[in-house]
Structures are given as C-alpha cells and as structure tokens.
Amino acid sequence: MRSGHHAEALTLAKDLRPRAEDLLGFEHRLVLALEWNIGCCKFALGYEDGLHALDSAVEQASRVLGSSDIVTVIRSIGVVRMLTEAGRVDSARERLTALETRHSDLPSWHVFRHQLQEAEDHLAARQQPTG
Numbered sequence: 001m002r003s004g005h006h007a008e009a010l011t012l013a014k015d016l017r018p019r020a021e022d023l024l025g026f027e028h029r030l031v032l033a034l035e036w037n038i039g040c041c042k043f044a045l046g047y048e049d050g051l052h053a054l055d056s057a058v059e060q061a062s063r064v065l066g067s068s069d070i071v072t073v074i075r076s077i078g079v080v081r082m083l084t085e086a087g088r089v090d091s092a093r094e095r096l097t098a099l100e101t102r103h104s105d106l107p108s109w110h111v112f113r114h115q116l117q118e119a120e121d122h123l124a125a126r127q128q129p130t131g
Helices: 006-024 029-044 050-065 070-085 089-102 111-127
Strands: none
Touching: 006 029, 029 050, 029 070, 050 070, 070 089, 070 111, 089 111
16 A cells, blocks of 8 residues: 555545455455555554554464464564554554463474564664764
C-alpha cells in the first residue's frame, strides 16, 4: 500500500471484509488478511483503536492458524515495527522481548530468528541518539 492511501484502503477493506467472510468463512486466510490490513490502516491513520485492531488481527490469526504459523509470527513482528516507527519504543521493546522469548528455542538459521533480529536492529537504530 502506497503511503497516503490508508484511508482509501481502509474503506475498501472494511467494505470487502463482510462479503469475503460470507463467501469464504471467517477463518479463511484472505479474511484474516483483510482484518490485518484494516488494523494497519487504522494504526497508520492514528485511530484510537488502531493498536487494538492490530492485536485483534494477530490474535485471530493465532487462533485460526496457530501461534507458530508464519503469518501469525510475521504479523506480530509487524506490530513491533509499526510501534517502533511510531516512536513507541518501550512498547515495541516489550513485545519484541516476549516474541524472542517465545521463539528462543529456534535454531539461529530459522526465518523467524532472522525477522526478529531485523526488528531488533530497527528498534536499536531508533533508540540511538541522533546528532
């Protein structure tokens, strides 16, 4: 989604979600993706319930797909990245630490570990003083 088109995307996703759910069922990956996109748009637009919408989309993906499914984990990391970009580094750090703990048993070459390290690096860069 291009920057600046969040309101348009939100309107489209909110319109499409109930129809997709009726046709595909609420557990379909496309419906889960629409829920995630709605949360992303709300968060980007500064809606009060934006973070709640993101958390709800991650929780729904976790219930349907499992907590170790790549979609669930990548979306959880996505929330960390969005919080970091929004300057909410304490919340981002807390969530990243929980994710790292949850997946600490994975081998170093696992894709989740690489994604977590990228999120860690991004967060560390945002916490460094500029000057």
